[in-house]
Each structure stands twice: as structure tokens, then as C-alpha cells.
Amino acid sequence: MFYDQAKIYVKGGDGGAGAVAFRREKYVPEGGPSGGDGGRGGNIIFVGDEGLRTLVDFRYKRHYKGDRGDHGQAKNMSGRSGEDFILRIPVGTVVLNDDTGELMADIIEHGQRVVVAAGGRGGRGNARFMSNTNKAPTLAENGEPGEEHWLRLELKLLADVGLVGFPNVGKSTLISKVSAAKPKIADYHFTTLVPNLGVVELEDGQSFVMADIPGLIEGAHSGAGLGHEFLRHTERTRLILHVLDISGSEERDPLEDFKTIQEELRLYSSELAKRPFLIVANKMDIPGAEDYLQRLKEAVGGEHEIFAVSAATGVGLQPLIYRIAQLLPDTPVPETLNLPAEHLVTKAQSDKRFEIMKEEGVFVVSGKEIEKHVKMTFFESEAGVYRLQNILKAMGIDDALRAEGIKEGDKVEIAGISFDWV
Known part of the structure; x- marks a missing residue:
């Protein structure tokens, strides 16, 4: 699993x-x-x-x-x-x-x-x-x-190439044809629920790792479906393959699919949208694919490379693989990951060595330094207790407690240990 x-x-x-x-x-x-x-x-x-x-x-x-x-x-x-x-x-x-x-x-x-x-x-x-x-x-x-x-x-999978696209566009079939990966393949949506990795080897000894990312849906950037879980695995890929069902067999427009996936990547991470990519027009063996392919070329063919393939029959896969191998040496490895805003943490630096709060009549003293001193004090030793008292005075905690109005017999708690104020 x-x-x-x-x-x-x-x-x-x-x-x-x-x-x-x-x-x-x-x-x-x-x-x-x-x-x-x-x-x-x-x-x-x-x-x-x-x-x-x-x-x-x-x-x-x-x-x-x-x-x-x-x-x-x-x-x-x-x-x-x-x-x-x-x-x-x-x-x-x-x-x-x-x-x-x-x-x-x-x-x-x-x-x-x-x-x-x-x-x-x-x-x-x-x-x-x-x-x-x-x-x-x-x-x-x-x-x-x-x-x-x-x-x-x-x-987050480390792969050279990531396959992205809507469910059932043929990503799993493609990776199974060009590598030794054996993903589950069936004619229904979301056959792939987890990413699959495959190593693609060429005759000259070159090789690269390809990842089959589970199908995305519209709204994936905001977590729709399993959007975040799937998109996370694209962050480290050097090259992205947009796999399209160019036959329109799912009653979707391949050109609109391409625009939707591009937008989902951009909304998830602006850096991810700038990643180099190729367009893979899959299912060319199905009637009607030529018409959609012509529309796609007219719309984006001048800006992006399009490879017409049939993953089922293997037609067109070799030129695609050699083009990937040609591009990868000049494609840099993504630098440190681009964390979503939820992972960006700003730490407020406090000048206070300790803080005092009164909770239900107990004066609670908190602070990393004083809590460490208390935990390391050997209370069975009179000398150890005397040393802790000197530390409390030196840090100004005694004076701060008096300023808070502490009286004889009041309880003081530090690091979960309770003391009587004398």
C-alpha cells in the first residue's frame, strides 16, 4: 500500500x-x-x-x-x-x-x-x-x-517527468508502455489512486524516472477531490507532460482540458505553472482524433510542442521519449520546494525571559530557560533547592512575582511543579 x-x-x-x-x-x-x-x-x-x-x-x-x-x-x-x-x-x-x-x-x-x-x-x-x-x-x-x-x-515523489491530466486520458497506459511500471489499468475514472513510478531506459544507456500522477479534476488546487494529495507530487518534477484525450471519448473538449489543467497548476503554485512541459495528444487510434488535434495545433501549436500518440498501440511514443531525453539535461532540478502559505511560519521573537500568568489563584511562571532549570533541579538536595532560589532571584522572577501581588502561602507553578511562596 x-x-x-x-x-x-x-x-x-x-x-x-x-x-x-x-x-x-x-x-x-x-x-x-x-x-x-x-x-x-x-x-x-x-x-x-x-x-x-x-x-x-x-x-x-x-x-x-x-x-x-x-x-x-x-x-x-x-x-x-x-x-x-x-x-x-x-x-x-x-x-x-x-x-x-x-x-x-x-x-x-x-x-x-x-x-x-x-x-x-x-x-x-x-x-x-x-x-x-x-x-x-x-x-x-x-x-x-x-x-x-x-x-x-x-x-513528494522525486521524478524527472510527471504525467498530469484528467482521469481516464491514458496516463497509466503510457507509463506501462515506456517503462517496467505495472499500474492498474481499466476503462473507468480514477483507476489510479496513488502515484506510480517507472524508469524509462533508452538504448544508449540514458534513463529517467517518470511519475504517473493520479487524475486531476477542476478545483484540485483548492483540495477538491484529492487535489492537494495529487498536486503535491508534481512539485519536484523537472518536466511535465500534459496528457490529453485527443479523441474526445469522454465527451470533453481536449483544448478546454488543457486550459483547465494549466489553470489548476497555476492556482496551486505559480512556480509549478512555469515548469517546462510537453503536450501529449493521446488516443490517436480512435476515430475523430484528427479533428481535435488540428484544433489543438491551431490554438497552442505555435507556443508548445505537441506529440500525437496512441499509448494503446505504441504509435508515436518513441519520438516523445527521445524528445524528453533531449530536454532533461538542460532542464534544471527544481530548487527547494515552494511551500503553500499554510506552511510559512513567522516567529515572533520576544525579549521576555519569562512570563507570569495567574490562573485560578495560582501564579504560573513560563519560559524555556526557567522551565529547564526547574526540570534539572535535584529537589531532594537542600543545596539544589537553594541554587534554584538564587536562579529565580537572578532572573528577576522573585521581584516580578511581588509586583504581581503574590502573598505568603500563595501557590507558584513552574514546569508543572508547584511551590508554596515563602
């Missing part, structure tokens, strides 16, 4: 906690602190794999978590870092943050590696907190939590 979309949850591994330990050896008086640091958490890494053609693996497993780093140990021994979690995904996959729509990665090469959820750093052991004023610190840190996201994966 072909799956070109998936939604998954990824979380980098948490860092290991630092250790509180002291050197205790015979004949070594006042050995000092020897607690080692925790290990780094494992990353979640995507790697492009040209051997994969679908996102079906992510349909059955949607949650992925990185390996946690080991805790630090005595004798200044650091914990083992967590192993990275490698996920192989098809080349041509776009990775988006599902919450914000932000583009996080565009996998366009085999072997391309992208860290999509970084593991947290390990907490520092008490040996790192020794100073001239504190020779025997009992302070250590918990590990930093790993990054976590809900991701949306969208596969």
Missing part, C-alpha cells in the same frame, strides 16, 4: 543525572567531590533512503523515543550517552512541525541526516560545583529533558 502522509511523535532521550559522591580512599584525606556527569540523551535522526517509496512504516508505529543517558557515578565517571535512534525515510519527504506548520527538514538526498529531536545534555555531578568557597558541594543536576515534537511527514 502507498502512504504519502503520516503523523508521528518524536522525543529525544533525557540526559542522565549527575552524581553526588566524595572520594573516600585510605591515605587520601579530604579527597573532595568525585561525582561524575550524566550522559547525553540519544537524538532522533531521520536519514534519507532512496530504496523506500512509502511512509507505510509510520502508519503502524507512531511514537519514537530516544535512549536515555546513564547517570553519573563516583570516581568522576561520567554516564554513558544514549544511542541515537535512526529512522530511515523516503527521499522526497518533507518534515513539518504539526503544531506550528514550520518546515523542519526537506529530505532530498540519499543518506541525508537530520536531527529532528535532540537529546538532553547530562546533568553535572557535584565535582563540577567545587569552588574556593565550597570545597564539599552536595549539589548535582538532573539531566536535561530531550526535545519533543509531533511531526507531519509528507512524501
Whole structure:
């Protein structure tokens, strides 16, 4: 089964906690602190794999978590870092943050590696907190939590040539004749529901990849039918073939079909409408095709190349294939994908290090920096709590809470942990 979309949850591994330990050896008086640091958490890494053609693996497993780093140990021994979690995904996959729509990665090469959820750093052991004023610190840190996201994966096929056209114009028959692809072919609309890829090989050793895009309908640019799902696969093609039923067997005007498809491409993406293309007048073996072909040539023949073919009988396919092979070397690979407006994200940069909101009598303090400090605080240690209090003062959170009217005994919540204000 072909799956070109998936939604998954990824979380980098948490860092290991630092250790509180002291050197205790015979004949070594006042050995000092020897607690080692925790290990780094494992990353979640995507790697492009040209051997994969679908996102079906992510349909059955949607949650992925990185390996946690080991805790630090005595004798200044650091914990083992967590192993990275490698996920192989098809080349041509776009990775988006599902919450914000932000583009996080565009996998366009085999072997391309992208860290999509970084593991947290390990907490520092008490040996790192020794100073001239504190020779025997009992302070250590918990590990930093790993990054976590809900991701949306969208596969956009990487093909040199894309076949577009209305349903039942003969795209599947064409690709089956010129390549080894074996798509489903029948005489009814929407036989093809998923894109098919085929490699076209010429006698001189040249080859190129052709994609049979499922049939479009009017309004596809706005999502009508399966418009967005189908049009997405045309974004990376270098050359487009407009396949027309030149016989009018579907009781449609081939010239109007051509104009409609051109308009759908333009409305979906202005860049896509500028892509080089050839017109393929198919079904020339059916009576009446010559008349429609003459009208088409009179209307657009001076601007665009038209190839009269019969995919069913194979007539006219060889000149078409050789013309494609001639054009491709001089046709550039499309640059980075042209994202629809829904994927364009503008981030507002705030100068505030933290924010305070009062919810049901509780003062909720939020901010990436202070939340990380709270999560890494070892609350079982009096020294750890004292250090957090100093951080709150240094960041100005104490003064800000007083300005908000906090009183003795009021509740303060940071990163899901509740405190009593004293």
C-alpha cells in the first residue's frame, strides 16, 4: 500500500543525572567531590533512503523515543550517552512541525541526516560545583529533558517527468508502455489512486524516472477531490507532460482540458505553472482524433510542442521519449520546494525571559530557560533547592512575582511543579 502522509511523535532521550559522591580512599584525606556527569540523551535522526517509496512504516508505529543517558557515578565517571535512534525515510519527504506548520527538514538526498529531536545534555555531578568557597558541594543536576515534537511527514515523489491530466486520458497506459511500471489499468475514472513510478531506459544507456500522477479534476488546487494529495507530487518534477484525450471519448473538449489543467497548476503554485512541459495528444487510434488535434495545433501549436500518440498501440511514443531525453539535461532540478502559505511560519521573537500568568489563584511562571532549570533541579538536595532560589532571584522572577501581588502561602507553578511562596 502507498502512504504519502503520516503523523508521528518524536522525543529525544533525557540526559542522565549527575552524581553526588566524595572520594573516600585510605591515605587520601579530604579527597573532595568525585561525582561524575550524566550522559547525553540519544537524538532522533531521520536519514534519507532512496530504496523506500512509502511512509507505510509510520502508519503502524507512531511514537519514537530516544535512549536515555546513564547517570553519573563516583570516581568522576561520567554516564554513558544514549544511542541515537535512526529512522530511515523516503527521499522526497518533507518534515513539518504539526503544531506550528514550520518546515523542519526537506529530505532530498540519499543518506541525508537530520536531527529532528535532540537529546538532553547530562546533568553535572557535584565535582563540577567545587569552588574556593565550597570545597564539599552536595549539589548535582538532573539531566536535561530531550526535545519533543509531533511531526507531519509528507512524501513528494522525486521524478524527472510527471504525467498530469484528467482521469481516464491514458496516463497509466503510457507509463506501462515506456517503462517496467505495472499500474492498474481499466476503462473507468480514477483507476489510479496513488502515484506510480517507472524508469524509462533508452538504448544508449540514458534513463529517467517518470511519475504517473493520479487524475486531476477542476478545483484540485483548492483540495477538491484529492487535489492537494495529487498536486503535491508534481512539485519536484523537472518536466511535465500534459496528457490529453485527443479523441474526445469522454465527451470533453481536449483544448478546454488543457486550459483547465494549466489553470489548476497555476492556482496551486505559480512556480509549478512555469515548469517546462510537453503536450501529449493521446488516443490517436480512435476515430475523430484528427479533428481535435488540428484544433489543438491551431490554438497552442505555435507556443508548445505537441506529440500525437496512441499509448494503446505504441504509435508515436518513441519520438516523445527521445524528445524528453533531449530536454532533461538542460532542464534544471527544481530548487527547494515552494511551500503553500499554510506552511510559512513567522516567529515572533520576544525579549521576555519569562512570563507570569495567574490562573485560578495560582501564579504560573513560563519560559524555556526557567522551565529547564526547574526540570534539572535535584529537589531532594537542600543545596539544589537553594541554587534554584538564587536562579529565580537572578532572573528577576522573585521581584516580578511581588509586583504581581503574590502573598505568603500563595501557590507558584513552574514546569508543572508547584511551590508554596515563602
